Amino acid sequence: MSLGLLEEFGPERIRDTPLSESAFVGAGIGAALGGMRPIVEIMTVNFSLLALDQIVNNAATLLYMSGGQFNVPLVIRMTTGAGRQLAAQHSHSLEGWYAHIPGLRLLAPATLEDARGMLWPALCDPDPVLIFEHGALYNAEGELPDDAGEVDITSAAVRRTGGDVTIVAYGGTLRTALSAADQLEGRGVSAEVIDLRCLRPLDDATILSSVARTHRAVVVDEGWRSGSLSAEVSARITEGAFYDLDAPVARVCGAEVPMPYAKHLEDEATPQVADVVAAVEQMGA
Amino acid sequence: MNEAGRGAVHLLDEMVRIRRFEERCVELYSASAIRGFLHLAIGEEACAVGVMQALTADDAVVSTYREHGHALARGIGMRAVMAELEGKVEGASLGRGGSMHIFDAATRFYGGNAIVGGGLPLAVGLALADHLQGRARVTACFFGDGAVAEGEFHESMNLAALWHLPVLFCCENNLYAMGTALATAQSETDLSRKASSYRVPAWQVDGMDVLAVAAAARSATESVPSGGGPHFLELRTYRFRAHSMYDPDRYRDKEEIEHWKERDPIPALAEALTAAGILAEGELEAMEAAAAAEVEDAVAFAEAGTLEPVADLERFVTSGAPIPAGAPDPESAPDPESAPDPESAPDPEGASR
Numbered sequence: 151m152s153l154g155l156l157e158e159f160g161p162e163r164i165r166d167t168p169l170s171e172s173a174f175v176g177a178g179i180g181a182a183l184g185g186m187r188p189i190v191e192i193m194t195v196n197f198s199l200l201a202l203d204q205i206v207n208n209a210a211t212l213l214y215m216s217g218g219q220f221n222v223p224l225v226i227r228m229t230t231g232a233g234r235q236l237a238a239q240h241s242h243s244l245e246g247w248y249a250h251i252p253g254l255r256l257l258a259p260a261t262l263e264d265a266r267g268m269l270w271p272a273l274c275d276p277d278p279v280l281i282f283e284h285g286a287l288y289n290a291e292g293e294l295p296d297d298a299g300e301v302d303i304t305s306a307a308v309r310r311t312g313g314d315v316t317i318v319a320y321g322g323t324l325r326t327a328l329s330a331a332d333q334l335e336g337r338g339v340s341a342e343v344i345d346l347r348c349l350r351p352l353d354d355a356t357i358l359s360s361v362a363r364t365h366r367a368v369v370v371d372e373g374w375r376s377g378s379l380s381a382e383v384s385a386r387i388t389e390g391a392f393y394d395l396d397a398p399v400a401r402v403c404g405a406e407v408p409m410p411y412a413k414h415l416e417d418e419a420t421p422q423v424a425d426v427v428a429a430v431e432q433m434g435a
Numbered sequence: 436m437n438e439a440g441r442g443a444v445h446l447l448d449e450m451v452r453i454r455r456f457e458e459r460c461v462e463l464y465s466a467s468a469i470r471g472f473l474h475l476a477i478g479e480e481a482c483a484v485g486v487m488q489a490l491t492a493d494d495a496v497v498s499t500y501r502e503h504g505h506a507l508a509r510g511i512g513m514r515a516v517m518a519e520l521e522g523k524v525e526g527a528s529l530g531r532g533g534s535m536h537i538f539d540a541a542t543r544f545y546g547g548n549a550i551v552g553g554g555l556p557l558a559v560g561l562a563l564a565d566h567l568q569g570r571a572r573v574t575a576c577f578f579g580d581g582a583v584a585e586g587e588f589h590e591s592m593n594l595a596a597l598w599h600l601p602v603l604f605c606c607e608n609n610l611y612a613m614g615t616a617l618a619t620a621q622s623e624t625d626l627s628r629k630a631s632s633y634r635v636p637a638w639q640v641d642g643m644d645v646l647a648v649a650a651a652a653r654s655a656t657e658s659v660p661s662g663g664g665p666h667f668l669e670l671r672t673y674r675f676r677a678h679s680m681y682d683p684d685r686y687r688d689k690e691e692i693e694h695w696k697e698r699d700p701i702p703a704l705a706e707a708l709t710a711a712g713i714l715a716e717g718e719l720e721a722m723e724a725a726a727a728a729e730v731e732d733a734v735a736f737a738e739a740g741t742l743e744p745v746a747d748l749e750r751f752v753t754s755g756a757p758i759p760a761g762a763p764d765p766e767s768a769p770d771p772e773s774a775p776d777p778e779s780a781p782d783p784e785g786a787s788r
């Protein structure tokens with residue numbers, strides 16, 4: 151995660167920490183209050199629960215509670231998601247919980263460009279930004295153009311255009327959605343794929359304008375269905391584009407179980423390409 | 436009167452102001468002018484006043500939900516504090532925080548934190564920022580004995596010691612975490628030993644003696660300009676009233692409370708100063724009258740205050756400052772010198788997120 155940074159920037163700026171999630175996240179908040187622009191790396195979203203108090207009760211509230219006096223320009227990175235057989239304490243997709251919290255900006259890069267280009271604007275943001283990096287994407291390889299720079303961190307992206315159905319995905323599920331769209335094309339169904347990119351605030355406009363054209367929507371979310379980000383996206387489509395829909399919004403979510411270790415069970419618990427294809431076909435697209 | 440004498444009179448005056456302020460808060464609470472939780476520090480004034488004597492204007496303070504004394508002793512105007520308690524927009528936090536969440540950028544007062552132990556990591560981070568930017572400052576962090584049972588206490592002590600950061604940890608040990616007595620909550624009731632175990636220099640101080648607290652705080656902060664690390668003060672004190680206005684206070688003996696009241700820091704100092712010929716006859720009464728007048732002025736200010744417009748409900752959820760459109764060179768590291776001044780308020784027209 152920090153390969154080469156220590157050598158380049160030295161131990162004052164690249165700090166190894168004790169396993170004290172609450173203290174080092176809180177120290178990041180304090181340092182941000184003190185005029186720094188810290189990046190705190192928490193390893194996994196499951197570990198971030200040990201720092202939940204600092205993130206929710208301090209980072210997200212201080213600006214508001216202080217009547218606008220103290221903003222917290224902090225970036226927190228963490229791994230999320232399953233796919234690496236790490237079982238039930240390293241594999242969950244809890245970003246939906248954080249998406250509930252006013253005062254936070256949540257980013258989920260799904261491409262190499264976003265993984266690199268989101269960091270600078272996140273650092274420029276005057277308020278806390280949480281970046282959720284899906285663990286299964288860390289080994290993705292590709293070439294970035296020499297002039298690759300910052301990317302927009304406020305909007306969703308249409309990753310593939312299509313006219314028959316909108317598939318909404320983010321982070322680790324973008325690849326699943328794109329593969330499903332490829333298969334659907336072979337069956338004569340033209341799927342549009344939206345990458346949410348920014349999980350809070352949600353870019354409703356991009357989603358709704360797509361649904362207004364395709365009249366169908368499937369939301370793919372590795373998180374559990376109940377009280378999830380997929381539920382929020384589904385609700386917003388229902389609120390904002392109900393009369394555009396030709397079928398109820400469908401969701402393909404993680405199974406509501408603690409993530410199992412065995413590969414076949416982990417696959418069964420997470421959205422697969424075939425699940426997305428099936429969901430689209432069931433809506434009569 | 437010599438300088439030390441004048442200084443001691445000032446400390447007495449500060450304690451009298453805080454005492455009168457909080458006594459008036461009780462009346463205002465009964466009259467429903469103040470609502471929510473109200474945690475009073477009556478009896479504990481020497482801790483707040485003593486510690487603040489060691490701080491300069493550049494230093495920072497992190498406080499708790501029992502913070503009126505800290506806020507007033509730090510120099511936040513009594514009007515702004517009272518208006519905050521009454522939920523008025525003229526309050527220190529625009530009336531959004533109330534008694535538990537007073538913030539003030541001008542005095543680097545980073546708020547009352549109402550999660551026990553929640554402020555300690557912030558103090559470590561504020562001190563880290565000072566260390567990285569080469570500023571000889573200290574961050575004073577107040578918390579109670581209850582916080583010592585929280586993981587954040589231990590994590591923060593360790594981190595501050597490990598990184599040698601200038602945090603003055605001020606534990607106001609009033610012997611009760613809400614209704615839970617120290618011995619019921621702590622396997623080791625000598626709290627300074629916990630700090631010592633992290634190699635943080637620790638002092639046990641009579642928290643009812645403002646001169647002792649001030650002296651200890653000065654000693655503890657002396658090493659800051661030369662890169663001294665964290666220090667820990669266990670301020671042994673007592674709250675004369677219940678945990679909050681909701682607390683029936685059934686867990687303490689009347690005798691115990693009376694015993695501590697005999698050690699009330701205000702008459703104790705007044706008597707000592709009178710005996711030493713520093714405080715003239717009638718001076719304490721004049722001080723009390725002036726404090727009462729200041730409190731009444733603050734109450735009048737608060738009651739004449741206005742309510743934040745409902746239209747501003749979502750203001751300051753985020754700063755609303757635009758993401759810079761011009762592409763800064765991503766290769767260049769953010770320069771701490773050009774980092775925004777934390778004391779400058781973000782765009783007041785901030786949009787909500």
